[in-house]
Amino acid sequence: MxxxxxxxxxxxxxxxxxxxxxxxxxxxxxxxxxxxxxxxxxxxxxxxxxxxxxxxxxxxxxxxxxxxxxxxxxxxxxxxxxxIDTQDHGHFICESCGAIYDFSIDLDLLANSDLNHFQINDKSVYFKGICKGCLKNKGKGK
Amino acid sequence: MxxxxxxxxxxxxxxxxxxxxxxxxxxxxxxxxxxxxxxxxxxxxxxxxxxxxxxxxxxxxxxxxxxxxxxxxxxxxxxxxxxIDTQDHGHFICESCGAIYDFSIDLDLLANSDLNHFQINDKSVYFKGICKGCLKNKGKGK
DNA sequence: GTACCAATTTGTAATGATTACAATGTTGTA
DNA sequence: TACAACATTGTAATCATTACAAATTGGTAC
CATH class of the missing domain: 1.10.10.10 (Winged helix-like DNA-binding domain superfamily/Winged helix DNA-binding domain)
Structure with missing residues (x-):
């Protein structure tokens, strides 16, 4: 349950x-x-x-x-x-309504030799912009 | 100059x-x-x-x-x-000394269909952990 | 040069999320 | 029951950031 x-x-x-x-x-x-x-x-x-x-x-x-x-x-x-979701994923933050959307990412793609010999404890990816819903409302002249 | x-x-x-x-x-x-x-x-x-x-x-x-x-x-x-550097790059934040290191990334690799019809204005990648220098100092028993 | 308007700067006060802390309450154990 | 360790609570303090109004500056027209 x-x-x-x-x-x-x-x-x-x-x-x-x-x-x-x-x-x-x-x-x-x-x-x-x-x-x-x-x-x-x-x-x-x-x-x-x-x-x-x-x-x-x-x-x-x-x-x-x-x-x-x-x-x-x-x-x-x-x-x-x-x-509460600690699995790899990115966050899209809507600058208009403040809602946060999850999106899938493959963090392994960001593996980087610049950080050799660094101990990496956490990886975060944030996108910002206007979400689908707010774009639609804006179109309506709201 | x-x-x-x-x-x-x-x-x-x-x-x-x-x-x-x-x-x-x-x-x-x-x-x-x-x-x-x-x-x-x-x-x-x-x-x-x-x-x-x-x-x-x-x-x-x-x-x-x-x-x-x-x-x-x-x-x-x-x-x-x-x-001041607005070119694509990630930031590694050292949880020990607070220093921020730049590292190169290819943000195109994070392209994502979950965000179709979203207007993306900004992309940020943050890693956190312990930097090379702090790891070395810790090894010395500091 | 002077008068005027808009843009900029300044300092102080307010805001508001977060933290510190001490007192109180709770739990488990011998 | 007594005790110690742990949790919770409420208030007060902290501190980065913002709001705001007064003072200053810069440019323009006369």
């Missing part, structure tokens, strides 16, 4: 990270909402169910998940966004 | 952007210092020659240059960094 969610829970157990209620809820939100949410989006949504939730906890949890390699960070806008 | 600098000045003239003393100095700093400087680095350096310089002016000028397409933004750290 929620295979990824359960896999992640096991992964956390393997890394000796305690699975508190709040942490599980953040993880659950990320697996259910693949919109690359901000801290505020996660906090606002979860706060309805968990009135005592603190935004600091959301920050702490995300930091933990990122350090554990279970979540990736998306930078470039005013608010940091978070992605 | 300063071919790139002169080219950029002409480019600005072509775009009807006035070349004030402050703007030229920022441009000059960027062409002379290819370390992908922060606003603060630019401000601090120029402030010695131009004691009246305001940090706001540095921000304004960089915004202008970025919008004109003459400078590219590098995100991902606490402070935004700026790059």
């Amino acid at each position: 929620k295979p990824l969610y359960d896999e992640l829970k096991q992964e956390l157990k393997r890394k000796n990270i305690n699975m508190s209620f709040q942490r599980l809820k953040v993880l659950e939100y990320l697996t259910d909402n693949r919109c690359h949410p901000t801290v505020d989006m996660i906090y606002t949504a979860l706060h309805e169910d968990i009135p005592t939730l603190s935004k600091t906890t959301v920050y702490n949890t995300l930091k933990l998940l990122v350090e554990a390699g279970l979540v990736k960070v998306i930078v470039g806008e005013s608010e940091t966004r978070y992605d | 300063k071919p790139l600098y002169d080219e950029l000045k002409q480019e600005l003239k072509r775009k009807n952007i006035n070349m004030s003393f402050q703007r030229l100095k920022v441009l000059e700093y960027l062409t002379d210092n290819r370390c992908h400087p922060t606003v603060d680095m630019i401000y601090t350096a120029l402030h010695e020659d131009i004691p009246t310089l305001s940090k706001t002016t540095v921000y304004n000028t960089l915004k202008l240059l970025v919008e004109a397409g003459l400078v590219k933004v590098i995100v991902g750290e606490s402070e935004t960094r700026y790059d």
